Amino acid sequence: MALINENYLKLPGSYLFAEIGRRVAAFKAANPEANVIRLGIGDVTRPLPSAVIEAMHAAVDEMAKSESFRGYGPEQGYSFLIEKIIENDYAARGIKLDTDEVFVSDGAKSDVGNIQEIFGVGNTVAITDPVYPVYLDTNVMAGRTGALGGDGRFEGIVYLPCTAENGFLPALPAVKVDMVYLCVPNNPTGTALPKAELKKWVDWAKANKAVIIYDSAYEAYIREPEVPHSIYEVEGAKEVAIELRSFSKTAGFTGTRCAYTVVPKTVMGYTKAGEAQQLNKMWNRRQTTKFNGVPYVVQKGAEAVYSPAGKEQVKATVDYYMTNAAIIREGLKSAGLEAYGGVNAPYIWLKTPNNLDSWAFFDKLLGEANIVGTPGSGFGPSGEGYFRLTAFGNRETTEEAISRIKTRLKL
Amino acid sequence: MALINENYLKLPGSYLFAEIGRRVAAFKAANPEANVIRLGIGDVTRPLPSAVIEAMHAAVDEMAKSESFRGYGPEQGYSFLIEKIIENDYAARGIKLDTDEVFVSDGAKSDVGNIQEIFGVGNTVAITDPVYPVYLDTNVMAGRTGALGGDGRFEGIVYLPCTAENGFLPALPAVKVDMVYLCVPNNPTGTALPKAELKKWVDWAKANKAVIIYDSAYEAYIREPEVPHSIYEVEGAKEVAIELRSFSKTAGFTGTRCAYTVVPKTVMGYTKAGEAQQLNKMWNRRQTTKFNGVPYVVQKGAEAVYSPAGKEQVKATVDYYMTNAAIIREGLKSAGLEAYGGVNAPYIWLKTPNNLDSWAFFDKLLGEANIVGTPGSGFGPSGEGYFRLTAFGNRETTEEAISRIKTRLKL
Numbered sequence: 001m002a003l004i005n006e007n008y009l010k011l012p013g014s015y016l017f018a019e020i021g022r023r024v025a026a027f028k029a030a031n032p033e034a035n036v037i038r039l040g041i042g043d044v045t046r047p048l049p050s051a052v053i054e055a056m057h058a059a060v061d062e063m064a065k066s067e068s069f070r071g072y073g074p075e076q077g078y079s080f081l082i083e084k085i086i087e088n089d090y091a092a093r094g095i096k097l098d099t100d101e102v103f104v105s106d107g108a109k110s111d112v113g114n115i116q117e118i119f120g121v122g123n124t125v126a127i128t129d130p131v132y133p134v135y136l137d138t139n140v141m142a143g144r145t146g147a148l149g150g151d152g153r154f155e156g157i158v159y160l161p162c163t164a165e166n167g168f169l170p171a172l173p174a175v176k177v178d179m180v181y182l183c184v185p186n187n188p189t190g191t192a193l194p195k196a197e198l199k200k201w202v203d204w205a206k207a208n209k210a211v212i213i214y215d216s217a218y219e220a221y222i223r224e225p226e227v228p229h230s231i232y233e234v235e236g237a238k239e240v241a242i243e244l245r246s247f248s249k250t251a252g253f254t255g256t257r258c259a260y261t262v263v264p265k266t267v268m269g270y271t272k273a274g275e276a277q278q279l280n281k282m283w284n285r286r287q288t289t290k291f292n293g294v295p296y297v298v299q300k301g302a303e304a305v306y307s308p309a310g311k312e313q314v315k316a317t318v319d320y321y322m323t324n325a326a327i328i329r330e331g332l333k334s335a336g337l338e339a340y341g342g343v344n345a346p347y348i349w350l351k352t353p354n355n356l357d358s359w360a361f362f363d364k365l366l367g368e369a370n371i372v373g374t375p376g377s378g379f380g381p382s383g384e385g386y387f388r389l390t391a392f393g394n395r396e397t398t399e400e401a402i403s404r405i406k407t408r409l410k411l
Numbered sequence: 412m413a414l415i416n417e418n419y420l421k422l423p424g425s426y427l428f429a430e431i432g433r434r435v436a437a438f439k440a441a442n443p444e445a446n447v448i449r450l451g452i453g454d455v456t457r458p459l460p461s462a463v464i465e466a467m468h469a470a471v472d473e474m475a476k477s478e479s480f481r482g483y484g485p486e487q488g489y490s491f492l493i494e495k496i497i498e499n500d501y502a503a504r505g506i507k508l509d510t511d512e513v514f515v516s517d518g519a520k521s522d523v524g525n526i527q528e529i530f531g532v533g534n535t536v537a538i539t540d541p542v543y544p545v546y547l548d549t550n551v552m553a554g555r556t557g558a559l560g561g562d563g564r565f566e567g568i569v570y571l572p573c574t575a576e577n578g579f580l581p582a583l584p585a586v587k588v589d590m591v592y593l594c595v596p597n598n599p600t601g602t603a604l605p606k607a608e609l610k611k612w613v614d615w616a617k618a619n620k621a622v623i624i625y626d627s628a629y630e631a632y633i634r635e636p637e638v639p640h641s642i643y644e645v646e647g648a649k650e651v652a653i654e655l656r657s658f659s660k661t662a663g664f665t666g667t668r669c670a671y672t673v674v675p676k677t678v679m680g681y682t683k684a685g686e687a688q689q690l691n692k693m694w695n696r697r698q699t700t701k702f703n704g705v706p707y708v709v710q711k712g713a714e715a716v717y718s719p720a721g722k723e724q725v726k727a728t729v730d731y732y733m734t735n736a737a738i739i740r741e742g743l744k745s746a747g748l749e750a751y752g753g754v755n756a757p758y759i760w761l762k763t764p765n766n767l768d769s770w771a772f773f774d775k776l777l778g779e780a781n782i783v784g785t786p787g788s789g790f791g792p793s794g795e796g797y798f799r800l801t802a803f804g805n806r807e808t809t810e811e812a813i814s815r816i817k818t819r820l821k822l
Contacts, residue, residue, distance in 0.1 A: 001620040002589045003531030004680035004688050008696055043482035053475045056708065057468060063667065064464045066805075070666040071454035106517050106668075106703070113701030117552070120414030137700050141528070178413045209412040255481040255707045256474065257517075269415035277415050285419055289548050290524030292517070295709055296666045297467065394477075 007143045010154070016378035020362070027366050036366070037401045039328070039389045040374040042187070044252045046320060048301070049313030052251060055304035059297040070296040075288045077104025077260070081299045084306040085260055089245070095232045101264050101280060103287055104294050104302075108217045108246035108259040113138045114290075115213060115242060115261065116179070118282040119269060123178035126158035128170045130188055130376060130383030132215070135181040152381040161382040162189060164351060168340065169197055172204050179211050185218040185227075188379045188388040189349040190325075190341015194226040198234050205240035209270060211279070212241040217259075220250040220318050221325075222344045238264040242279065249346065251305045251314050258294055258302040321346050324398045325391035331402030332389075336411055346391040349376070353411050361387050369404040418554045421565070427544075427789035431773070438777050447777070448812045450739070450800045451785040453598070455663045457731060459712070460724030463662060466715035470708040481707040486699045488515025488671070492710045495717040496671055500656065506643045512675050512691060514698055515705050515713075519628045519657040519670040524549045525701075526624060526653060526672065527590070529693040530680060534589035537569035539581045541599055541787055541794030543626070546592040563792040572793040573600060575762060579751065580608055583615050590622050596629040596638070599790045599799040600760040601736075601752015605637040609645050616651035620681060622690070623652040628670075631661040631729050632736075633755045649675040653690065660757065662716045662725050669705055669713040732757050735809045736802035742813030743800075747822055757802040760787070764822050772798050780815040 020040065028036060048056075062068035076082070082102045090097050105111050112134045116125075121143050127135045136157065139145060146155025153159055158177050160170035168191040173180070182201065185192040193201075205212050214231040222229055231237045243262040247253035263283045268276040294302075304310045329342035338351035352361040358375030365371050365387070376386030391398070431451065439447060459467075473479035487493070493513045501508050516522050523545045527536075532554050538546050547568065550556060557566025564570055569588050571581035579602040584591070593612065596603040604612075616623050625642040633640055642648045654673040658664035674694045679687040705713075715721045740753035749762035763772040769786035776782050776798075787797030802809070 001685075002622040002680045003534055003683060004690070004693060005529050005531055006682055008529065008693050009682070009688075011696065014696075014699065045477065045480065045482065047477050047480040048474045050475065053471055056471045056474075060464055060467045060471065063459045063467075064461065066456065066458050069456065069458040069663070071456065071663075072665045109703045110701060118416050118419065120416055123414050134700060141697070141700070211413040252480070252482075254483045254703075257703065257706045269413045271417055271420070272414060274412075277420075279415070282415060282419050285422065285425075286552070288425065289545060289552070290521060292520045292665075292668065295668045295706060297708065298706055 005141065007141050010140050010145065010147055011137060012148060016374070020372065020374070023362065023366065024372055034370045036370045036372060037393070037397050037404075038372045039393055039398070039401055040372045041392055042390055043254050044249060044392050045394060046252055046317045048252050048256065049305070049310055049317065051304040051307050051310035051313055052301040056297050056301040059300035063297065073293045073296055073299070075291055075293045076100070076284065077102070077294060078296070078299050081303045084303055088306045090230065090232070093229060093233060095230055097262060097264065100284070102260055102262055103283060104258065104260045104299065105287070105291070106257045106259070106294050108215060108244050108248065109134055111244050111259060111261045112213075112215060114286065115283070116142055116144070118279060118286055119179060119211070124156065124158060124176055126160055126173050126177040126180040128162050128182065128186070129159040129381060130162070130379030130386070131181070132183055132187045133379065159381070162186070162191070163382055164338065164340065169193065172200060177208070177210060179213060180205070181213045181215065183215040185216070185221055185345035186341070187218065187345070188347055188374070188376065188383065190345035190347035191349070192222060192224070192227040192344040195228050195234060198228060198231060202231070202234045202237045202240060206236055209268075210240065211267065211269065212237075214241050214243045216243060217246040218249055218345050219245060220314070221322060221346055223322070224344055227344050232262075232264075238266050240267060242267060247302050247305060250318070251302070252317065253302070256298055256301060258298050320395070321391045324393060324395060327398055327402055328389055328391060331405060335406045335409065342391065348389045348391070350387050350389065352385050352387055355385065358384055358387055365409065368410055369401070369408045371401050371404060416552065418552050421551050421556065421558055422548060423559060427785070431783065431785070434773065434777065435783055445781045447781045447783060448804070448808050449783045450804055450809070450812055451783045452803055453801055454665050455660060455803050456805060457663055457728045459663050459667065460716070460721055460728065462715040462718050462721035462724055463712040467708050467712040470711035474708065484704045484707055484710070486702055486704045487511070487695065488513070488705060489707070489710050492714045495714055499717045501641065501643070504640060504644060506641055508673060508675065511695070512673055514672045514674065514694060515710065516670050516672060516698070516702070517668045517705050519626065519655050519659065520545055522655050522670060522672045523624075523626060525697065526694070527553055527555070529690060529697055530590060530622075535567065535569060535587055537571055537584050537588040537591040539573050539593065539597070540570040540792060541573070541790030541797070542592070543594055543598045544790065570792070573597070573602070574793055575749065575751065580604065583611060588619070588621060590624060591616070592624045592626065594626040596627070596632055596756035597752070597758075598629065598756070599758055599785070599787065599794065601756040601758035602760070603633060603635070603638040603755040606639045606645060609639060609642060613642070613645045613648045613651060617647055620679075621651065622678065622680065623648075625652050625654045627654060628657040629660055629756050630656060631725070632733060632757055634733070635755055638755050643675075649677050651678060653678060658713050658716060661729070662713070662721075663728060664713070667709055667712060669709050731806070732802045735804060735806060738809055738813055739800055739802060742816060746817045746820065753802065759800045759802070761798050761800065763796050763798055766796065769795055769798055776820065779821055780812070780819045782812050782815060
């Protein structure tokens, strides 16, 4: 009899976006004349940079001829891309990496989901709260948790609350933790960790032989000089941190799929007997066994992100979104709302007025201003009373949304 | 302290292709004038069909404009592709599938590697022997085995020998088995299971509430009418079988990455308490949590495989490889060797002459005919004494290789 992985049954349904869809549909049915603006979407809207388009066309043409056709590539990614990543994203910041420390993949979501496989099931995991749900869900699936409690927290997971009260800076765990996920800049709060804060985490991990899984998918949005672009800017991080990056939000690759994960050869995990093992070797084994690399055409597109034209085009797109972010953030503030994030990230995290719960504010914003956002409680218990807006819309719609918030929202 | 997944330590190094590389390099160093032909490669060499090239160019152009840009797509794949898959690969053979029973992915290797996650760790797994190593390795990593024994077999795995003695037809397990991997047409033996054999497996799975993971990545190479193109041609299979397909060997997508897995809603797994659970729902949860879909450009390319021009071009490429297969198979036979496969698959499996072991024949073939193949023992203990050649080379090289085997190999 084929038994299932019963850990899956611990997960509640994917309620958040389904419920948003249901409420929006009901509102539209009741108000067919309303022009609903979506500022809840976590997906980019600007086209791929033209340097990427040109590179992809050229790569497609290569696939059309026997002489230049590419079959299986290295599971870890082509060296033409890995070398560009190291040169631009790391060496330029004084970080030295070997080519076999960078693993190109089809997305940060895949890497976030898969990286936990190389760790023991008995490890205690810490996550910041609120946070991108994949960190938690994949550890539930792997059996690193107990059941979901009535308080919205899974037994066995260490939640690190990040709220306005602590400036969205997670405190070091008070209990034993073996793996911690840090998302910097953060989805959903839009906040980042300055170098001094990050150093506390690196020191903590070294002292505890813990591993930091550092998701910096939104690195391209960092503007403040005190926020490191890579955790490896912090001394000692190469002994304890795995860093995940993506082309999705940097260069519009959400529908094109390319990301990478850095696993320095100096990061160790341990056997129960206490013997140190290179996580780099384990991740290499995982990827070569269960993955067959990113499409050649896509890797050529990603390579073009690092060309002079590509860099300029990517910067223009990120600037476009960040101007949206400033419009939203300042607009909310001038409307009298408390708003966070939006400075080093494309997300704006607002405190709901009058202590409304997240869903009540969702209904209010939809009903009064015809704007769809994302209830903060969908990202974890400490997201209750908050709400996420994103900067990925177009300029006109973003401006219209803020104008409505100022004029139509009854505060 | 971050503990590792110690199951990884049970795996031996990826020895096979590294050792082949080492021996070829040593041979070339000693014989710099030798013109070495590689017939060991499991990768395609013909370019992408022009219908695919055109569709990919058009899709790249869509990504260049805001109006037609595509961000995140459905994790399960776009319906434009899923509908074509169902219509052409299933409905045309009388098999009815719903669109939510087909999951598009970045490769059969990924799906083969990941599908075991939805199953309990305590299940007993059976694999045919010899076979594609990913079935075994991913179950070792998941902890469904004990240690590797001195006989080359992992404790806890049920090996089903497939040799010339039993006509490469695996016998039903004599012990309790919960999950079985069948690769049809088979890599490496190049043989297939006729419908009557497959029916035994479906009946066995139903009687035992077991699940068949049916890898038919080489389906496009089936020529004999008694070999089903899908396991769902067998009555009852939709209750017990998950089927994996790929565009890799069909349409030259090894470097372009697209595949799909069919999980009918009628296939059940069970809780320890005996409650039936839809594996379709579990796989959907796995894919939506840990995967973000296949690039839009690639899915448009895969869709074009089903256009009238695409079908014709794919058929021409498969015919090309199968002509190579016939040349190899008949050439080996006329050279006095025992050869199997190559009729419904691009692989030819030969019995080594004079009871040479697989590596001894490797050295003999390389030394006398300057041809590189793959030692059968690399695919499992029952592959010892066999050797794999593939039909994916070009015509001229394939003919030259056979001519050398006939004239230079000392039998």
